[in-house]
Amino acid sequence: MTAQDTADAVPELPATLWRDPEPKRGYDVVIVGGGGHGLATAYYLARNHGITDVAVVDKGWLAGGNMARNTTIIRSNYLLDASAGIYEHAMKLWEGLADDLDCPILFSQRGVLNLAHSPQDVREGVRRVNANRLNGIDAEWLDPRQALEICPILNISPDVRYPVLGATYQPRAGIARHDYVAWGFARAADRLGVDLIQDCEVTGIEVDSGRVTGVSTTRGLLTARKVALCAAGHSSVLAEMAGLRLPVQSHPLQALVSELLEPVHPTVVMSNAVHVYVSQAHKGELVMGAGIDQYNSYAQRGGLHVIQRQLAAALELFPIFARAHVLRTWGGIVDVTPDASAILGLTPIDGLYLNCGWGTGGFKATPGAGWCYADTIANGVPHPLAAPLTLERFATGALVDEHGAAAVAH
Amino acid sequence: MLIECPWCGPRDETEFHYGGQAHVSYPDDPSVLTDEQWARYLFYRDNPQGRFAERWCHGSACRRWFNAVRDTRTHQIVATYRTGESAPVT
Amino acid sequence: MDNEFRLANAGRIDRDRPIPFVFDGTEYLGYAGDTLASALLANGVHQVSRGVHSCRPRGILASGVTEPCALVQVEEPFDEPTLAATTVEVCAGLRARGLSGKGALTSRPDPARYDTMYAHADVLVVGGGPTGLLAALTAARAGARVMLLDDQSELGGDLLAETAPLEGRPPIAWVSGVCAELAGCQDVTVLPRTTAFGYYDDNYVVACERRTDHLGTAAPERTSRQRMWCIRARAVVLATGAHERSVAFSDNDRPGVMLAAAARTYLHRYGVLPGRRVVVFTTNDGAYQAAIDLAGAGVPVTALADARPEVPDDLAKACAAADIEVLAGHVVAGTRGDARISGACLAELRDGRLQGHREVDCDTVLVSGGWNPAVHLFSQAGGGLRYDSQLAAFVPARARQRVFVGGAARGAVTLADCLADGARIGAQASRTVGLSADAAPMPAVLQRTPTPSTALWLVPDPSGDYRRHYVDLARDATVADIVRATDAGLRSVEHVKRYTTVGTGHEQGKTSGVLATGVVATILGVDPAELGTTTFRPPYTPVTFAALAGTDRGALHDPVRVTALHDWHVAAGAMFENVGQWKRPWYYPRPGEDMAAAVWRECVAARRSVAMMDASTLGKIDVQGRDAAEFLDRVYTTMMSTLRVGRIRYGLMCRADGMVFDDGTVIRLADNHFLLTTTTGNAAAVLDWLEEWLQTEWPHLRVYLTSVTEHWSTVALVGPRSRTVLRRLAGDLALDNASFPFMAWRDATLAGTTARVCRISFSGELAFEINVPWRHAQRIWTELCDAGADLGITPYGTETMHVLRAEKGYPIIGQDTDGTVTPQDLGLDWAVSKKKRDFIGKRSFSRPDTARGDRKHLVGLLPVDPDLLLPEGCQLVADAELPAPPVPMLGHVTSSYRSPALGRTFALALVEAGRHRVGRRIHAVVDDRPVPVIVTDPVFYDKEGARRDG
């Protein structure tokens, strides 16, 4: 990457984005939630399956939830086959997405380093790299010196509390501009005939004899043959309208940005052990994600102590950041499942589909999740890549437990 | 947040850890449950937008578990009460 | 010429303390009390930076935290990026340069200290202007614990730039009087240079105090540079004032365009003239006083354009007396000039159109487009806002926490109203915390009823060209950019913000946010109330990463936990491993030894003679009570109630999902008294887990848990000659197999110290674990060293422990397991009771996926090449040839070592249907190449246990 890549050369956005249609009385498919996943699902329904009688309804402004609040990291270096499958599918879509959508998304494949700070981290990292490579995902194990070559501002001194002992590296990983991604999908879906309806809150899900018939909203009743839930942190609230209980809990996830800075940080660095995720965005601001606040919340805010801890850890890794400034912090609502993997598929109610539980991984999955969800909705059976992500796994015990597989005490 | 421990009084949230939904009891005899019923116990918890009866543990002090009713939209704690008691408000 | 714009006698700077500083390579002179901005203006430096995209010259618009364009990089005394010149105090050794939007981080290590202070207040007052001062005084007189925070170097707020008398005295005299009284109150803390930037749940307000920057190179080393104040207040008074905003007109970004109130601040507080010839443009009463004051200071005010068709009589008369021409219904339509304004274009605004353009010469345009109450903290606290059309601004509507807003922060316009607010809410706040309070008496002040302002956001352009009508100077965003966004279909101000980047600069929209709302409303023809604002989020002003990190850095980043024997290990040259927060000896290299050699030697000592390890980090929990045995039966998979007093049993714990959580030993000390050990990393989690079940599920069980992890220090004495060494210290304690069998414990006196000795083994050798209280650990350890010296007793670390246990196939929870492994997967069915009706995890074993016979099993692996050490974490596949990805994987290597006992390498692995593959050849992928390995039983050494039982 050159300094030019991070210069403030933001490409011009399209001069027209989307219509602002009045809702029709009925649709083939109503997608509830106009975030990245909802918009991508609408786009792929139209593009891949020719289903264009589709409405995406959102209670506020399009892509104003987690899509507007995430740290835009894109990677596919997941350990388990089930996760790796769908995230790598997403990665391949990311690589052609700007052309496909005919819209700049500023996808910058600057690589992601996942740091290891303990022998256990090292074992976990090596295990993941080896699994990634056999799954056809680019991944390398780096020693601290090699990590330093990728990220020259990283502190690899052995004399810190938790020294960097190594890192996994996925060169194809990177970041994109979240708003542009959402707007690219929205614009492309709009052009294919999808109605994007904002300020339209769903107040009920209409079910007749076990079959969904539509949604009632603050802008009236919309009938639908199929209803696809795509509401991230609000999934439980919506599912409850249909009498469906989900194994999902909603938590605050905070993030922050600094002021614009000359390029210093050429890649993306993640450290699960000390809860730091940091990249330098195209305009020059440092973008950082924090740990999840422990309690359930829909408030889109969390505690300051989480931010304090995150910055303390960040300065251990990057002493150069000491006098950078936090300009803005914010919180999203992440929906977390017991195994930290998503739920994507059918529900016990005919015609009602479910996509939720992406936790902190929702943004990077956007095109992959949209693709598989659209396919599942169109065909009424789970897409093969989504097949391990059904609700049934919680009864059989066949969890996709990235959390459990990655992090346990010793 | 400032959380009122029934034993130690109001303390900073950092002294506590969270225990999720309150009043979920361990089944009397798990062996008679279906896999689906057992999964309900293991993995399914309420996730309301609004008041939520939940468990907290004052881990950095008296180590006692207790319950709170908290609004998940505002983080306002309406009441805290001891384990084994029923929620004073809903 | 130095300070050519400085007045001889005005201002609050200290003329006895001149301070030279360097800006953009040129040396200038400022004075103590100056900001960099006031000192630059005094020296006639008006252009400070350039626009981030446009590269147009930019000057100083404001006087405090709202400054959008005068950004600087401070280079000395120490680098700091992206500071507004209006917030940098001139200090000894200051060197700075102008910035075009982007700051620079330098790799020079920051030598400054940063710390945190927790504080508690009955009444916290934010803002030390007239409202805040009177509120604080009222609360203090009521006996409240008061904290008063102000972001400036001295208290007074707008009174520092006020000339109208207060109680017949200059306002600053009144301020001094209040400050003196507050200083005399015992429970009042006044913090200048302290910006409250975050308002969190339950009246938790966080502020950053800048303690040393103003001292420059003279700053004391031991004093923290910045301090985070974390304040828990019973009631909060927000007297945060209001921010003046500009109007979008053509070329409104040139140096020389300044907010009217800022000009007044430069004049009165710093004794600086903003220019030599001034035009004023206003939508409200506020700017008149600036015009009159400047005229009074001898600066010609060419014209005052008031966008309102009617101007207030009294102000018009005052202007006439000062020889200022007032143009009602007029606006500034544009400016000319290059690095500095040379003239302005005035025009009449009638029915939304401009007419009668008139060019005037000037070097300064003062503008006031109205005032935005500083509602940031109120909004962060969950407070709701409403649009006030009289003020053309968003004001506080409904509070969610115990917070009171007064003065300009709630939309008060006159000084009299601000003072009245202060007294009123100071008393209200005091009363809500249970104090009886009377409002402090109002100082006498000139009363005047203001005339409503007009909501003018945008001066129309006859040609329709809005590419130089700036809305956000920090982001170089114009009305044309906003038009493009609305043309693209965007209606929400959040979308417009994201499309245009308005409000995302370092000042976070303080001057541009509401203006952008107004401009969007004008374009779409809707009321600003319908659009609202973008969300106010912490921090109110930028905060350094280091201030937020506080003292949790370096050695104090996370506690280092050490055992009682730590100093011995250090002296013995141990290399340490982080295990959770603990430092554990990893291995003890002798001179010239690498890790492999040291571990080999330590292993040999343990297998052939005697070795010892500090095992004190194991978690230990004392369990007492008449239901203790019943309780342990429920939480361990193993049956514990049948354990006899005096004996020890291995125990395994699962989560309710059936996955292995922890393991350890259980000692039965008495019928109702047990001692458990846990793994090092899980000690706290296990205690929490047990308490959770006991307190929330089984409160009727009489069981008491007490952590004794540090109370007992533990030394593992291992090897065929361990009994010999122990005998030398143990006096008459019988150590023979019959008297002291495997999995038994005895109380003993070792070398005069009371100890508990357990005969357990994690190495497969004859071994004893000796437990003594912390303060006796050093003595018992050195006694053992001495007693075993002739036998070559060897201290060993965690790496050797791992090799020894792996040779025996003992899994390490967290290394050979992850959170997806059951006891059956580990081959530990023998530790899972079949007799107990239930225990935590039991039901999960029979779920379809958990009951599969082809799950991943823990097995041994022997590389066909006995010298090949498999990397831990390498993946296992069936065949010698790799198919195209995705390659089906069978499992992975969890542990891998060189074994002196086996004379070769070996490994443990989790392998799909592993127990059914024992004896078969599979392949480990090493450097992308499959290498053959043989699947074996996980127990490699002394399968019969003869050595352990020896």
Place this chain on the structure above:
Amino acid sequence: MTAEAASTPVRRRPADRTGSPLEGYVDRFAALAAATRGAVGVTELPAFAHLALRADPQADVGDILGGPLPPPGHVIGESPLTLGLGPDEWLVLAPDGTQTPLTRALHRVIGANGAVVDVSGQRTVVELSGPWCRTVLAKGCAIDLHPRSFTTDQCAQTLIARAQVILLARSGDPSALWLLPRASFARYVADWLLDAALEYQT
């Protein structure tokens, strides 16, 4: 690792050592007191007997402890000194060496309805003194340490920076506090205190 070596305390021969968690900090604590002219004093007190007591709050232990069991957050007695840590949990501090008789005496009263555990090695007792000691502590302690709020014969379990401690206000010096960190955290707490007190050195 070098950070490790730098913090190695002065080494003494085993025979000279008390084995207390902060024995290596004696010189540093003395230097702090001198440098702050007594504004901040930190001292590790000699060993006590520490007994963890679990019992019914009504248990009749007045003869042994000098009064009824105090509620959480309160302290009774001098020697022994009893701290209320929870609804049914206390910590009893008594002269070192009295562990066994005191345990027996308490056991006789408590019987099977509670527990008495010798935890003398679990924590150490650090005394903070001097006019600035509460301010130093407030840098890492979120509870209100104002002498009116946290006063004589009160105790609290809380966090100091990143370590759990028991805090105790004793009679005598009104500003002085006892701090009981767990033994394995004692050096961290000491290092943190020394760092926090740095600005009060003259």
